[in-house]
Amino acid sequence: MIKDIVQTIKQGEGLTTEFKKTIDSPFKIAKTIVSFANTSGGTLIVGVSDNGTISGVASELKELQKLEKATAELIEPAIMISIETVSLDGRKILVIDVNESHDKPHYARNEKRERIIYIRVKDKSMPIPRLLLYGESDEDTTKLLASRHVKTLVTYLKETDSITAKVFSRIINISEKRAEKMLHDLAARQILLKISPKKPETFSLKWAE
Missing domain, CATH: 3.30.950.30 (Schlafen, AAA domain)
Known part of the structure; x- marks a missing residue:
């Protein structure tokens, strides 16, 4: 002990x-x-x-x-x-x-x-604001979690504390504006947590498996 x-x-x-x-x-x-x-x-x-x-x-x-x-x-x-x-x-x-x-x-x-x-x-x-429990996600969220970009993001965040739209855009090779939209969408679905509202906004995984 x-x-x-x-x-x-x-x-x-x-x-x-x-x-x-x-x-x-x-x-x-x-x-x-x-x-x-x-x-x-x-x-x-x-x-x-x-x-x-x-x-x-x-x-x-x-x-x-x-x-x-x-x-x-x-x-x-x-x-x-x-x-x-x-x-x-x-x-x-x-x-x-x-x-x-x-x-x-x-x-x-x-x-x-x-x-x-x-x-x-x-x-x-x-x-x-709300705790989304495992198994509660809708069909769209399930599809989102299975996408290549989101899988890459989750893998990155399990090893790093946080991410910004700029960093995410470089990792998956998309525009920063599109990356920012994806991060906000994932936060709205309770997959990510916005940990800094100031620019540049930073996001973290809501939990780690």
């Missing part, structure tokens, strides 16, 4: 792993838990900095109280999580495991009490 945790910390943050030095807000932790449950599941480790430094938790009770508030009051529908306290280098850390949920989508309430769906994109928890 401890060896597995050490290895996870060494690998760094990613699609299924997030570090928190401390739980500074139940709202933020609710967002992370929901994003894991809505995507591929994951592990949240509290007491570890973003760079993997083990700092430990100052008060286990305070961290658990914030977790309890997040899971009991801020997540809908409720998500079951497992929490384990582990000692590493003489410091206590909390390891919170979240399974991929069969009850998607889950919502996290923010400070304004708004219900928001979050998913995991690379190592970030991102808000989306």
